[in-house]
Amino acid sequence: MNKNQEKENVAKVVDAIQNYATAYKALNTLQIGDKKAFPIPIGDQKTGCIGEFYSYLYLASILEQGQRIDFGEHSQKVWDLKVVKDRDETIEKEKGDSNKPTVYHWIQVKTVSAYAKFRTLSPIHLKGELIENGDSFGTRFSLYVLHLNERLSPDGFWIFEKDTLYQIARNRGLNTKEKFSLKGIHCPDPQTPGSGSQNFEWDKYDKTGELLKVLSRY
Secondary structure, eight states: OOHHHHHHHHHHHHHHHHHHHHHHHHHHHHHTSOTTTSOOOOOSOHHHHHHHHHHHHHHHTTOOTTEEEEEOOTTOSSOSEEEEESOOHHHHHHHTOOSSOEEEEEEEEEEEETTOSSOBOOOEEOOSHHHHHHGGGTOEEEEEEEEEOTTSOEEEEEEEEHHHHHHHHHHTTOOTTSOOEEOSOBOOOTTSTTOSOTTSOGGGGBOHHHHHHHHTTO
16 A cells, blocks of 8 residues: 555545544534433443434333333443333332332333444343332333444334243243343344344344334424
8 A cells, every 4th residue: 555545545534533523422412411302311332322212212102191201320230211100109109119200111222233243232131129029010121122224223123021031031041030131142134034143033022113103203
């Protein structure tokens, strides 16, 4: 490679970085803004934040009257979004806690993009007090898995409920009575039928059409 070619290639990389920085700053500005106006969480891992944004829009389309969606903090490992409502006296009396909003639905979100070579999800955490004790109060736990295309738009969306996830874990030889996580799980490539980790029955839990229908409203 001659000097002129090297200089031209470096300039292309620098230009791409600057364009990326512009988009990064624009997204970050929205992330730290009013959550009611811009429903996307704060965070440096932009792919994950974008996945949570799409998940928020899907959830918002199925909310019941009086419910709202809250984002989790960085310290939360079991959930990223939760559906809450002002205190439900019946449920909160049973729980013995009348000061906090009633949680109806916990959601953990995992997102990968077409730029991820192996499309490996970060560990899926499934053991925690809110999961173990939630059912007695009518609280639901779900895992949302999103695949984003090269434009970072969703082209794959799957929803798994707690019981399904526990059965998958048992099928993989995990003891669900102890602390455990599902690790090394590969998200399917929507362009490659039959891809993705086995035991997940991805086609059965595919909700891509429902998500795209929601997004078409915007």
